[in-house]
Amino acid sequence: MSEKPIIELRDVVKTFGTVKALNGINANIREGEFFSLLGPSGCGKTTLLRMIAGFEDPSGGEILIDGKSMRGIPANRRPTNMVFQSYAIFPHLSVAENVAYGLKRKKLPKTEVTDEVNKALSMVDLSGYGGRAAHELSGGQRQRVALARALVMRPKVVLLDEPLSALDKKLREQMQVELRQLQQSIGITFILVTHDQEEALIMSDRIAVMFEGNIAQIDSPEGLYRHPVSKRVASFIGVMNFLDARATGQNDAGVSLDIPALGKVTVPASHVPDGLDANSVESVGVRPEMLTILFDERDTAEAVAKGVVTSTSYYGDMTYYSVALNGMKAPVTLSMRNTAGRSVLPAGSEVRVGWGAESIVLFE
Template identity: 50%
Template sequence: MSTQEQTRAAPAGETKTGQESPIIEIRNVTKIYGGTVKAVDNVNLTVGRGEFFALLGPSGCGKTTLLRMLAGFETPTSGEVIIDGHNMATVAPNKRPVNMVFQSYAVFPHMSVEKNVGYGLRMDGRPRSEIRARTEEALELVKLGGYGKRMPNELSGGQRQRVALARALVKRPSVLLLDEPLSALDAKLREAMQLELVRLQQTVGITFVIVTHDQSEALSMANRIAVMNQGQVRQVATPAELYEYPNCRFVADFIGKINLIGAKSVRTGEGRVKVTVPVLGEIELQGQAAGDVALAVRPEKIFVSETKPNDPDIITAKGRVGEVAYYGSFSNVFFDIGVGSPILADIGNVSRDIEAFTFKKGEEYWLYWRKGDTLVLAD
């Protein structure tokens, strides 16, 4: 079998975040429930004007609590929430320059689409002519022009989601807060709505802050992402930076798929370490982490060959095929190289020759990957 080289997409250009003049500043914010449970633990964040910002993390990490403090539905135990230069400590939720789209959409079932969208403006006592014009404008924005007279039960899940977005946007907030807005949609519709949200945010030009536990959702939409765990922010970076340069094991393991191999590391100079890995031996790499570390490499960066490659800039290991999962455009192939957990390689199925890309359990191959694609991570 010939070497299975994979196509690698260059990271997309990142949008500037406008950090010189942040619209949101979260300063040393902590939220404690019941006197003992720290839902949010001394978080500091800034969000730029016009930025699409994501709060990402597992269930219970504090991301929704943080969003609710921005909305005014929760009060920080300590710290400050600043929006558009103003401390929100004494500002009621309905007086803040934000609006929120909930996971359940919260569309009123007894009201037509246009009445749902215009509800907030009616509560503010706006003139009928203004309500009608702004409602029509908001519905056009979310591609629901002509749907104003319909009732929610006549709409699909994706259309009800758009109604909720239009109702939030019609009040022209400075910041739109989105709490898992796509989680109730099926996979295909969720992907379509991800693109739609990005289009919408770029069209209206306001700041979006989204809470999600879905990595692909955050990676595909956000300009920057804050990864949270146990109430703390572990890393804030662009999607490409998070994926290629995670700063710890948790972020590396949470964002996408990754192979983590236990190792020992000692510093050998500025920005260099010598890593001792079972089976692989001693390897000198770029890095700072010392002591008990993890050698980390993404599965799409691992290549497979029948013969041992000879290159000083790569790491090689002999592996035996274990489980194989076929996904059409690529296959997940797990190899036992003798380090405990199997090593995962994503092998692109770049030919219609089925036999050429069939891995059989028990077969042995050489795995290799570039030293430059290898991370040394501490906890």
């Protein structure tokens, strides 16, 4: 992966009639990265993808692919290829004919077309399926054909519009890993549109979280999860407990807080977002796995709070506890791995909860 941007979005605006779908999107997508557009339905992520593909024209701003402005360039002359949500496999053509569809225009010799098609099919594990008709394929196979059809064109960017949403859970999880591996081995830039935060976290190098036509944050999966810039981003990616808090001081060491549910703490400066005004902090966030139930009396932690279990959800490998801390009404969620010899605590149990200053996320 290089730092060179393959796609540059500059103040991209899109309006449908009086409705603003995108309000000035700015982003650079690097060559060779797996980039995801993540957001709830209606946030404009699909519109943005379709504009990169050339199916929609921006109402304002500019899209550059490989340094060239795409203004006025139709979809059929852009170095991008799309995997559609419905896969859009041509029903009147065989698998091989589908994959060869785009090659016909390149005027290659017949043997070369056959070679390319076979290579693409083996890349997606569909060797020997060339003669099948489109309706003989399963959902997962259609998805692979759609991918092969895009890859065979050797595009600079592959665009994927919720390609896994129609598959069942098991197959979806398998395809997430396979797609990621394929992307890394061929090194082509992939842009994925999804509303599934888990999918985005698993597959991406970087993720742009979008709400209502704006990009809220662009970061690596880990960066997004650990340092969400807003409560909205934090609650969209995984589970986040929000706790009321009040700043009591700010200096070079960090920000001192009074969190009624947990106690007093100083969040180290390395975990404080740049330019944060401590006085504007009204709440903090803490992830369920950052809180630990201290099962044994001898267990210790950086800081400890007391609470009562109000309910439990058993997931097999994990148990999610709702715990009311320090007499607070609203319980927090915390997750514990179910290790050997550790039974699930019943509701009403009094527990000690261990936590640390570095797990606290500050929100303005």
